[in-house]
Amino acid sequence: MRCRKISLVIPHFRKRQHSLESMRIQLVVSTLLLLAPLGAAQPQRQLNVMPMPSAVQVGSGQLLINRSFSVAISGFHDATLERGVQRFLAQLSRQTGLFLKSTPVENGNPTLLIRAEHGSEAVGKLGEDESYELAVSESGAQLIAANRLGILHGLQTLLLLVETGATGFSVPVVTIKDQPRFAWRGLLIDVGRHFIPVDVLKRNLDGMAAVKMNVLHLHLSDNEGFRVESKRFPKLHEMGSDGLYYTQEEIRDLVSYARDRGIRVMPEFDIPGHSRSWFVGYPELASTPGTYKIEPGGVDTVMDPTQERTYKFLDKFIGEMAKLFPDAYFHIGGDEVNGKPWDNNPKIQAFIRSHGMKNNQDLQAYFNQRLQKILSKHHKIMVGWDEVLHPDLPKSIVVQSWRGQQSLATAAQQGYSGLLSFGYYLDLMWPAARHYAVDPMSGSASTLTPEEKSRILGGEACMWGEWVNPENIDSRVWPRNAAIAERLWSPPEVQDAVSMYARLGELSWRLESLGLTHRSHEVPMLHRIAGVDDISALRILAEVVEPVKDYTRMESLKTDWDFRAPLNRLVDAASPESDTARHFQELVQQYIQSRYQDKDAEAHIRGFLTAWRGNNSSLQGLVQRSFLLREVAQISGDLSALGTIGLLALDYVDKSELSPQLWRAQQLAQLDAARVPKADLLLTVVAPVRQLVEASGSPAAAP
């Protein structure tokens, strides 16, 4: 767990023209339209595409998509490309309900002509050409790319362009030249703390492919679980888990599934800290003698880096895993090493002294150097969290920064490649816009030289697993992860949060049709929590609460965090970001900006406030029936109070009468109380109601 306090500095953006790589492919479309780079001018029409392509030229007219839609492949042709086209056809068919030919046609006059120049690497490689060019006219579409990866991206763009229109399904006439800004666009999923089955990973891979992410980083071991079958050391998965782990067969299947979608899979085995699960079967690896169990609390220890048997073990283990995971990169964790077990072990302290080291940091660097040699022997490039950065390590390693942009910039200056994850922690329950505003090249990185900047490979969204399980993980990853995907793919000038949210909403329901359950998980969970069929009052509350942010939930625990605790509270079901709250806030904004003349906005606002005002009395019936809902009694009362306060404030405004100052002071005090988290939930509509109360004290200028 990375749970130190992070003081976030919202990065300051400087507008800067990002120099696009020169296009290596000649556009074969007969009439080459002038392409407008996004930084220069917004396209004439907002396309429902996410991530936004690097250059878009929208024409007039549209290509109709109907039952006769067909695809042909010219140029390079292989089975993976063909499978990609089949997936595209299946998804287009699902999305439109049309029966389509499920395979590419051989010749004739296809609606979509695809041409890849050559094949892609047998094992996905960092920095492979992912660019593509898509030209849609009224009579057909052409998609060309250097290789399969660009074709896959182009097909995803095309799927998003399909609209349900007044006359049928269609794609606007458009020419797109597109390529990623960063070569490494990842999602970390922590399967150590709570196991996430293969089918859930697969649907998330489908989601990643839809938003053009290209690395799945699997955090495969942590204190609470070791999640991969090891044939060399079977006690790792057998004793180091609750029985839930991936077989090697499943891993191979997953890697091949990801590869088909242009996604690399990077394994992480977090050592020497975060490794209690290793010690259940192999206590001899630990710095503290004893027996270990998979259970909350217990001895917190780290691996012993002073004994040769540790390296012999790791050599064999990494050798086995290096074969299982074909990717060139291998993540060894290296974060948050607790120094106490080393301090407390005289043998380890003697080792530090006898080897001329100054402290535990030097010892970890020694461990990492040894580890790096083992990885290198097995043809792997080492990746580690910030803490691995140490001048003794070769420049070939990659540093993943959870600590901040400063640490990423420092690494780049020292010659190390880096990945940004600071600012992309999905478990912190931030709104999409806040992640969206984090740019790997901003902050400390903005002053780097071009060469140093080129070492910043990209970034990774991180889904840490303390509070997720197969049921709710999609809702923590999506749709917010798409905002991060856009940050890593699109030109840096693409920054408009309003446009981002509009496109995110469209993308979100399309992602559900891929099989993701980020929206549909909620209602069944609420039924289960309430234990009854009629949950309408609970839904009204659930729509306007969000889980507390950052590490507040962890910090509010009265006992040790327990990975076995059931995730069946409202906080586990509630969306990290309330769409209703954003909508309500917009309405209030609109109403105030209209100087209280926008009666339509007011009617909508009153509709919400009235529903909230009456909701608590309905919800109390559920609360009394279900012990799981007891904790939300108070926040439900707060919501109803907000409804009452907001309506009274509107009444003053409507009567053109100033609300008494004492009344306002009382209401504002109540609003302050409503801002305090309850049941690990935040009420998200306090601020707009406060605006209404304040408005009731300052009369509108006459129109």
Place this chain on the structure above:
Amino acid sequence: MRCRKISLVIPHFRKRQHSLESMRIQLVVSTLLLLAPLGAAQPQRQLNVMPMPSAVQVGSGQLLINRSFSVAISGFHDATLERGVQRFLAQLSRQTGLFLKSTPVENGNPTLLIRAEHGSEAVGKLGEDESYELAVSESGAQLIAANRLGILHGLQTLLLLVETGATGFSVPVVTIKDQPRFAWRGLLIDVGRHFIPVDVLKRNLDGMAAVKMNVLHLHLSDNEGFRVESKRFPKLHEMGSDGLYYTQEEIRDLVSYARDRGIRVMPEFDIPGHSRSWFVGYPELASTPGTYKIEPGGVDTVMDPTQERTYKFLDKFIGEMAKLFPDAYFHIGGDEVNGKPWDNNPKIQAFIRSHGMKNNQDLQAYFNQRLQKILSKHHKIMVGWDEVLHPDLPKSIVVQSWRGQQSLATAAQQGYSGLLSFGYYLDLMWPAARHYAVDPMSGSASTLTPEEKSRILGGEACMWGEWVNPENIDSRVWPRNAAIAERLWSPPEVQDAVSMYARLGELSWRLESLGLTHRSHEVPMLHRIAGVDDISALRILAEVVEPVKDYTRMESLKTDWDFRAPLNRLVDAASPESDTARHFQELVQQYIQSRYQDKDAEAHIRGFLTAWRGNNSSLQGLVQRSFLLREVAQISGDLSALGTIGLLALDYVDKSELSPQLWRAQQLAQLDAARVPKADLLLTVVAPVRQLVEASGSPAAAP
């Protein structure tokens, strides 16, 4: 397709004490409570169980279900039983969110003690003992049964008994003795017209197990598709389908999945009619020479029963399928044979004459006799639709009646066993209560002798596949299928539709947690149909419409029915039975019965009417954007008109003023117009609004 007009006679029930089979198992619970048969007195407390057990005695107090819950198995023990217990534990864990031990414990003091007397048959057998006894006290529960089947049923009952209460999860103290009324409780799924993948069948098997159904009847071939791999005759599945069929491996997996859940799988290959898909690869089997294709329309022909090669083919084919499907019963269809191809073939007419037959019916009987001998040779019992009934056939065959109870009774009188499906056609979009009212022993069957009655083995719900696909099939099967399951399991006295609906609502959300998507499918479909994220107006309309009933949709087609037509209209997404309409109807009832004094009901009614009145203007924006929604413009206008009319009627009532007769006449005319189906949808709230209009003309008596 069985699309003849059916004139339904709602069966008239006579109350009759159903003689329960004598219990063969001794209850080992220490204090044996007096069990109340349901017919004699309703249990003291309504249990949320469906189907209702045959005898229930509710005590006071409850058994708490928490993290320490455990199960032990005493008595007979095998792997299938153990897997059943593991599924129970997994489902209990999913339902409560509790981490539970995933396997039975060896000893100690388990919360639930299970004891089966002996094993179940290696291949599920009709009439096996399925009874069980479940005794829950405050300190623990015991479940005993003759074999695994009863244990599985008892575990399902226990799962449904788990409630979310004020202090935790619990099960009420209760003693249940339960057994099925009928031995054959099936669900037919037609996978011929639209292919339904294995994973969808599996989740439906989970649903069937939850409601104690025990036969999955797969309608595997029809004109539009042949859905099983045949190694003997590969052109059957290769040419006789659109590429979508089950491999033999998948069938074996499915059969074993079903068997684990106590469910038999009966295959149906529909011959000699409904068999165009056979002729694509093997035109020599047809009565009409020619080439055949899988496409709508085209030559409608039947198998040629006059040539020996037909029987040689069927012998080999049935031999292969008899091995693949281990069940003792084998369904040969036999329905709706079109006589014209026989009439038009001089060779066939000559055969009829030369064999002393009178007509085509005799020829089909000859075919069936030959078929029956082949089946018998391969150790199978023949099942067929009504039309196979013919005195030349042995009494061992089973007749499945789609035509009506009369035909079932006739068969029973003649000594044939029978199954009722008439009244259980899920594709007719009837409300659950209408299916629920159909009893296999009522109508013509009620006058049968006990011996004749014993030949009525049970019944099957039928999910014919013209208008379903993997996306919406669950919503056509569930939850209504549970009402049929209860009819076939519970004592005949269990007839209260109000209780049925209350329990059906609870069951419905629990079924979703098994993985069924009968509720959650709708919102993604509506998004797709509208093509946008904000579908609130469409949802309001969707909640109060239902697909047209019976065969109206088929009859309203302007061209041939096309199995390739996209199922992406509102009628494909809308629930067969509107919960909102039922709720609204109840409110209006309550309001009128209170003589207009129930102001709470009135407020609710006004809430609905107001939302409807304003909905059309919101929905028009969507209609203009999506060609798929154009057809609902009119019904959306009708709904808003209902809102306006209802509110005006309430205003008259509130003012204690009689509405003018002319006004009422005008409104009633408008309501008549709103009753007419549009876009194959029915507006379900016309009748209650009509009641309000009528009420506005007849003043309430003073309270």
